[in-house]
Amino acid sequence: MSAFIEPIGRLINQFTKLPGVGAKTAQRYAYKVINMTEDEVKEFAESLLKAKSEVRYCSVCGNFTDRETCDICSTRDSSVICVVKEPKDVLAMEKAHEFKGVYHVLHGTISPMEGITPNDIKIKELLARIAQGGVEEIIMATNPDVEGEATAMYISSLIKPLGIKVSRLAHGIPVGSELEYADEITLSRAILDRKEI
Amino acid sequence: MSAFIEPIGRLINQFTKLPGVGAKTAQRYAYKVINMTEDEVKEFAESLLKAKSEVRYCSVCGNFTDRETCDICSTRDSSVICVVKEPKDVLAMEKAHEFKGVYHVLHGTISPMEGITPNDIKIKELLARIAQGGVEEIIMATNPDVEGEATAMYISSLIKPLGIKVSRLAHGIPVGSELEYADEITLSRAILDRKEI
Numbered sequence: 001m002s003a004f005i006e007p008i009g010r011l012i013n014q015f016t017k018l019p020g021v022g023a024k025t026a027q028r029y030a031y032k033v034i035n036m037t038e039d040e041v042k043e044f045a046e047s048l049l050k051a052k053s054e055v056r057y058c059s060v061c062g063n064f065t066d067r068e069t070c071d072i073c074s075t076r077d078s079s080v081i082c083v084v085k086e087p088k089d090v091l092a093m094e095k096a097h098e099f100k101g102v103y104h105v106l107h108g109t110i111s112p113m114e115g116i117t118p119n120d121i122k123i124k125e126l127l128a129r130i131a132q133g134g135v136e137e138i139i140m141a142t143n144p145d146v147e148g149e150a151t152a153m154y155i156s157s158l159i160k161p162l163g164i165k166v167s168r169l170a171h172g173i174p175v176g177s178e179l180e181y182a183d184e185i186t187l188s189r190a191i192l193d194r195k196e197i
Numbered sequence: 198m199s200a201f202i203e204p205i206g207r208l209i210n211q212f213t214k215l216p217g218v219g220a221k222t223a224q225r226y227a228y229k230v231i232n233m234t235e236d237e238v239k240e241f242a243e244s245l246l247k248a249k250s251e252v253r254y255c256s257v258c259g260n261f262t263d264r265e266t267c268d269i270c271s272t273r274d275s276s277v278i279c280v281v282k283e284p285k286d287v288l289a290m291e292k293a294h295e296f297k298g299v300y301h302v303l304h305g306t307i308s309p310m311e312g313i314t315p316n317d318i319k320i321k322e323l324l325a326r327i328a329q330g331g332v333e334e335i336i337m338a339t340n341p342d343v344e345g346e347a348t349a350m351y352i353s354s355l356i357k358p359l360g361i362k363v364s365r366l367a368h369g370i371p372v373g374s375e376l377e378y379a380d381e382i383t384l385s386r387a388i389l390d391r392k393e394i
Binding site (some may be wrong): 004005006007008010011013014017019020025027028029030031032033034038040041042043044045046047048049050051052053054055064065066069070087088143144150 | 199202203204205207210211214215216217222224225227228229230231233235237238239240241243244245246247248249250251252262263267268275284285288297342374
């Protein structure tokens with residue numbers, strides 16, 4: 001006899017597919033669902049299905065949208081393109097309320113270790129956008145890790161010859177943190193990239 | 198313009214209803230769902246609906262079941278009844294592989310602070326089971342907190358006059374823990390309840 005009756009066991013199993021959810025957490029989630037009203041559970045199930053069926057990728061930038069072209073692409077200045085790895089990075093950038101241009105989502109970064117080549121991510125699509133003209137600057141906002149840096153370097157080597165300005169997000173000490181806790185590489189970058197005040 | 202497009206925002210909102218899930222975690226879950234295949238999401242949504250529609254309470258003990266009477270009630274010795282607060286406590290008890298009797302789920306504990314009176318939990322149902330005869334012992338396994346203790350005392354005061362043995366789970370130092378970290382109340386209970394070896 002299994003510890004769980006079948007419908008609960010199956011739901012727990014589904015919850016464990018979510019990132020960072022183990023058996024214990026999945027169990028708590030499942031019990032919570034069983035204690036919801038029927039309407040609440042229906043709404044939950046529908047929102048799962050709708051998120052999957054209605055969300056697609058913007059045909060221009062590759063960000064999530066529920067239309068053909070996303071809100072950002074259809075309303076903002078397209079002369080500056082910020083290149084990010086994933087849709088969630090667009091969100092992170094937007095929260096900073098600093099960038100007023102458009103995005104390009106690569107849907108990955110070059111990683112020879114994982115067999116991800118430049119052809120596996122949306123670099124061709126970026127070059128096609130640039131070929132249409134009007135682009136003045138590309139901001140590389142891939143993560144500051146090995147793959148992100150390599151991807152930024154690779155893309156910049158393709159774009160710079162076209163006479164377009166390519167920049168990279170600044171590295172440095174996070175605002176509000178303490179010097180003591182900054183790792184050495186970050187600190188050395190902060191020193192190298194110091195600004196006159 | 199909201200940070201999220203509507204179908205994603207709605208799904209995130211649903212995930213935040215799960216216990217301990219904040220906006221950031223809900224967002225990670227939602228993005229994971231969008232990256233699942235259509236079939237996977239369908240399976241997820243169905244398991245939510247089925248858990249809600251198929252799971253009901255055992256007519257005898259009040260534990261979760263997908264039948265009229267749960268597996269435990271229909272197969273085990275019903276002369277010893279272990280009284281617990283919630284269905285998940287049945288699971289915890291079962292994991293110990295020590296108890297061979299049946300359960301009674303109170304679906305709450307008496308709590309004047311929250312306005313939960315003896316009539317709001319399944320005490321009448323427990324007394325009805327006892328009235329049917331054949332019960333030799335009631336083990337009170339409500340939580341060792343104020344409400345759990347009070348509920349155990351209250352129920353025991355109703356049952357003892359019927360000539361039925363009422364016991365309480367032992368308190369003491371958790372196995373594998375260190376004396377140093379035991380709180381004072383636990384330690385004092387462990388001293389009072391010491392056993393000859």
